[in-house]
Amino acid sequence: MAVQKFVLDDSFDDAAYTLIGVHCSLEDYRLAFFINRRLGTALKRKKDDLDFNNGQVTYSIYEWEDDKQLTTWSLVSNICKREELQIRDYESLFDTQEKIIKTFHLLPEYKTVNFLLKIETEFSSSKTKYILDCLLKIPQIATAYSIDSSILKSKDNLIFS
Template identity: 50%
Template sequence: MALHKLLVDDFYDDTYKLIAIHCGLEDYRLAYLLNQSLGLRLQRKTEDLDMQYLKASYSIFEWNNVSQYVTWNLVSNVCKKEEDSLYSTGLFQTNEKVIKTLNLVPEYKKVDYFIKISDEIQNVNEKLILNKLQNIPHIITSYTVNPTKLKSKDHLIF
């Protein structure tokens, strides 16, 4: 009798495009500028993307374009949180606070935000989007990222 194995990874075949953005803007300002320049309707989700095991949360904006079968997500890659210092100097213990920076995608620590475009029909033109992003004066740079080569691509499932 033949034995058949089914691998769970075979079922997950979500095709999406990923664009990295470097900028110093707050998340709501960037979402507003993206809505203006790309003609989107990004809105902040009621709950942030919460990574329980990292104890970090990342802001996320979403727009589901039903007519074109495209879901747009703007997600922050940086979470800054304040923690107690873990070291003591000499005889006295200090209670200093340290700001710790956690990244959603650790391979790209310098990236501030990611745009995730989940399109079923594959009708989104990445070059046109990148050109429009480069025309926004507050964005330093933007480029495409291959999501299949990411070690932490599971963090982008939402």
């Protein structure tokens, strides 16, 4: 009996998208509002947040499907802060639980990025530059830049569906 072997190219792993890192101190809903106003998008908060580790770590996500250009825009928080009780290895006279705040990142390679804007289509470099210029005109954004997704170690975290 003959053995059949199928070889899949890596081209299935690399979906066509543009990824932009945004540094700002705004709340997610305010940033989505300013992006909608500046770029003419219609980002809306999804009903369910991105869920990692069975609800232990969640990231807010805003999405817009542009039917005219067949693109999907996603604005997702890169930072999740969670309050936990610290476990002590020693006994103390005053046995109080201490709360600590743990910080998790959607893309650990970019810990300083506050938000990620993922546009699921391949834009020309001039269109990406136009989007970056529009983002940088928002006074509350400190900086924004394009991220090369091919070098990311945690690119699986960018699969939102």
